[in-house]
Amino acid sequence: MQLMSIEDLAVYLGDSKRTIYKYIASGDCPPYIRISAKNIKFDRADVDAWLESKKVVPDSTKEYSPQGSLPWTPRAKAVMKAAEQAAHQYKLAAVGTGEMLLGIAEVKDCLGATILGNLGVDRMKVRDLYEQLVPRAGAAPKASGDKSNLADDAQAAIRCAGEQAKRWGHEYIGAEHLLVSILLAGEGLGHRILTELGVTLDRVCTETAKLIACQPAQTE
Numbered sequence: 001m002q003l004m005s006i007e008d009l010a011v012y013l014g015d016s017k018r019t020i021y022k023y024i025a026s027g028d029c030p031p032y033i034r035i036s037a038k039n040i041k042f043d044r045a046d047v048d049a050w051l052e053s054k055k056v057v058p059d060s061t062k063e064y065s066p067q068g069s070l071p072w073t074p075r076a077k078a079v080m081k082a083a084e085q086a087a088h089q090y091k092l093a094a095v096g097t098g099e100m101l102l103g104i105a106e107v108k109d110c111l112g113a114t115i116l117g118n119l120g121v122d123r124m125k126v127r128d129l130y131e132q133l134v135p136r137a138g139a140a141p142k143a144s145g146d147k148s149n150l151a152d153d154a155q156a157a158i159r160c161a162g163e164q165a166k167r168w169g170h171e172y173i174g175a176e177h178l179l180v181s182i183l184l185a186g187e188g189l190g191h192r193i194l195t196e197l198g199v200t201l202d203r204v205c206t207e208t209a210k211l212i213a214c215q216p217a218q219t220e
Contacts, residue, residue: 002044003033009042069162073174075110079103080178084149090134096151097182097190098130104179112175115207121197129193153188160184168214176212180204 009030010017023029024040030050033041072080080095082103087095104112105126116126150158161173161181170177182190183201194200208214 003041004044004047005042006040009047012047070165070171070173073172075107075175076173076178078107079110079112079175082106083154092134094149094151095154097153097157097185097188098134098193099190100154100157100178101126101182101190101193102130104175107175110175111208111211112179114211115176115179115204116199118207118210119199119203121199125197126193129196130189133189133192151188153185153190156187157181157185157190168208170214176208180208 004012006017006020009015010020013020020029024032030042030046032046033043035041079100080103083095083099086099086102086106087093090099092099104110105116105121105123107113108123113123116122157178158181161177164180164184165171165173165177168177180201182188183194183199183204185191205214
């Protein structure tokens, strides 16, 4: 047990002793040992656990979405999180449509993955072809320069996702919209992979309509 005094905790947290006493008075503080009224100790492990409970994970999809866009489903957010992880894994400067497609395939319970599966495309087929085609050592895709860290093709796809969702009469962006958007964007590694796997816009739209209610898709 590594004990910390109130002074130690104040330094550790970058707060004043007065603030630490306010934490204690409010009850929003790490567990502590009261040896006497003026001698209070904290276990470092308890402090770290308390700090961990305060951790806030930002919703990165807010950075992806234009102002006034539709809300994202939890699975669509999971897809983009997986896409970010893929970009990191392959040492890429930004998330492109290739990484978005990998994310769709990796989130097994999302509708996008279901649609791919129904079209005879599984996660391994996507990943194998991705690894054959993906640029190495961060050569591409390149970030578009805004804070979202999305490549141009991914930004175009996300705009298409919102537009397609509205065409289908949906009030949200789901993984199925991200999948069709890769084809609508008409560019990028994700589009190339889907094309080589025989996945077309018409096939995806038709399969989507079998699974969820959609207004007739108005694709150009």
